[in-house]
Amino acid sequence: MKVTKAEIVISAVKSDQYPSTDFPEIALAGRSNVGKSSFINKMINRKNLARTSSKPGKTQTLNFYLINDQFYFVDVPGYGFAKVSKREREKWGKMIEAYLLKREQLKACILIIDIRHAPTSDDVMMYEFLKYHGIPAVIVATKADKIPKGKWQKHLKVVKETLKMEKNDPLILFSAETGYGKEDAWSAIYPFLS
Numbered sequence: 001m002k003v004t005k006a007e008i009v010i011s012a013v014k015s016d017q018y019p020s021t022d023f024p025e026i027a028l029a030g031r032s033n034v035g036k037s038s039f040i041n042k043m044i045n046r047k048n049l050a051r052t053s054s055k056p057g058k059t060q061t062l063n064f065y066l067i068n069d070q071f072y073f074v075d076v077p078g079y080g081f082a083k084v085s086k087r088e089r090e091k092w093g094k095m096i097e098a099y100l101l102k103r104e105q106l107k108a109c110i111l112i113i114d115i116r117h118a119p120t121s122d123d124v125m126m127y128e129f130l131k132y133h134g135i136p137a138v139i140v141a142t143k144a145d146k147i148p149k150g151k152w153q154k155h156l157k158v159v160k161e162t163l164k165m166e167k168n169d170p171l172i173l174f175s176a177e178t179g180y181g182k183e184d185a186w187s188a189i190y191p192f193l194s
């Protein structure tokens with residue numbers, strides 16, 4: 001996809017702040033610091049529209065990025081940051097559930113994981129949550145540049161097995177550093193945009 005326009009429309013904390021449009025929405029979920037912002041920026045050819053930060057767990061808002069006046073990427077705050085209090089985690093859970101379970105415009109969720117490591121128990125929980133609620137999932141295994149090419153297949157197999165991935169769910173190998181997998185990621189997203 002040729003991205004000609006990308007803008008952040010709102011950082012929402014409550015559902016009444018979500019955009020009142022009917023454009024399809026693609027959520028992005030993943031552990032804090034996994035590379036979610038970098039993924040968005042690479043996909044839309046921007047250096048820094050989505051904020052990349054070295055402070056995991058900081059953003060507790062749903063960030064709506066309108067792309068080509070056609071659809072939204074919705075950046076969901078990262079999970080699995082140990083230093084976050086129980087109360088914060090509960091708040092996170094409620095916000096995510098309110099969005100993922102009730103939002104009609106939501107068409108799919110991209111789950112971003114780190115190719116270097118087996119998915120964490122939080123990743124597994126997130127994937128199972130999506131499956132249980134019938135939300136289409138696209139798995140993106142990012143930071144591919146951090147392991148040698150010769151090990152990619154082995155790592156992808158671990159991802160599939162640990163998540164117990166359903167056969168039809170796309171698994172995209174990606175690198176925000178090199179742009180590897182960008183076209184595959186767009187191909188996986190297209191079907192949800194019409």
Ligand code: GDP
Binds near residue numbers: 052054145
């Ligand atoms: P977020 O918290 O999930 O939004 O993660 P960020 O996008 O801020 O990325 C966290 C860190 O990982 C940053 O230092 C990024 O530069 C780095 N990073 C993200 N994606 C990649 C990638 O594909 N390759 C490499 N080498 N580093 C990455």
